[in-house]
Amino acid sequence: MLWDRNPSRASKWLTKAWDLVDQVIESSEQNPVLKDFVRQSDKAQLKSTVLRVAHNHDPKLADKFVQQIAEEQPEQKKDRGAFDDRSARSEQLLWLAQQALETNPQLAFNLAQRSLADGISLTLQNLMTGLRKKDVALANQLFDLALARFSSGAPDPSEAEVLAGYLFQPGMSFSSNAAGTVIMTMNPMLRDEPAAFKSEPERAHRFLLAAYQTFFTQPLPLETPE
Numbered sequence: 001m002l003w004d005r006n007p008s009r010a011s012k013w014l015t016k017a018w019d020l021v022d023q024v025i026e027s028s029e030q031n032p033v034l035k036d037f038v039r040q041s042d043k044a045q046l047k048s049t050v051l052r053v054a055h056n057h058d059p060k061l062a063d064k065f066v067q068q069i070a071e072e073q074p075e076q077k078k079d080r081g082a083f084d085d086r087s088a089r090s091e092q093l094l095w096l097a098q099q100a101l102e103t104n105p106q107l108a109f110n111l112a113q114r115s116l117a118d119g120i121s122l123t124l125q126n127l128m129t130g131l132r133k134k135d136v137a138l139a140n141q142l143f144d145l146a147l148a149r150f151s152s153g154a155p156d157p158s159e160a161e162v163l164a165g166y167l168f169q170p171g172m173s174f175s176s177n178a179a180g181t182v183i184m185t186m187n188p189m190l191r192d193e194p195a196a197f198k199s200e201p202e203r204a205h206r207f208l209l210a211a212y213q214t215f216f217t218q219p220l221p222l223e224t225p226e
Helices: 007-021 042-057 059-071 088-100 105-118 123-134 136-151 157-168 201-215
Strands: 172-176 182-186
Touching (some): 042 059, 059 088, 088 105, 088 123, 105 123, 136 201
Antiparallel strands (some): 172 182
8 A cells, every 4th residue: 555655665664574574483383184285384475475565566676586585595395295395495486476377477487487496396387287378388488498407407206297297187286295105186277278298299208208218217226225
């Protein structure tokens, strides 16, 4: 309400809010039914709220906040749920990308692209499918960047699940919990979307080739139980 009358003061208040989020203590109370799937971050949700206000009223300030996130050292999440994102930083970027998806697909793409610095997070799958409904070219470009990230190192199998889900099973995501049990979630809003591989056979081919080369042609490690 203050932006129209006093944008300078509103900007200062929003900046103060952004700084105060880092002082928030994460809640230790998690829904016991859901904690095996995802461990919610209070800080990530609060920062996303501040960022959403900034993008609505002061895009330059929002860019400054996003740049601060991008420059932070990736903090690996402890006691991760099966469907948690790969770091606190990627979680914040993808949370905001989801908020921007309906009104600003290009912004959603930019934020999701930045999240790839920490690897391929599980939230990326539904984001790519949702982005495909808005802009097929942007969704394909984001997939290509994610596949390049996947192919550039030693990816976790869950990262392959994200890419496979986008291509073959929209709305359905697979992962493993701490006990090694394979579990699934489904987004009913995306379940009836056509599978991307039907119109993107070349991308499906490149993914399958990359996954095969990554997981089946590498020498088996002899130093670990796996």
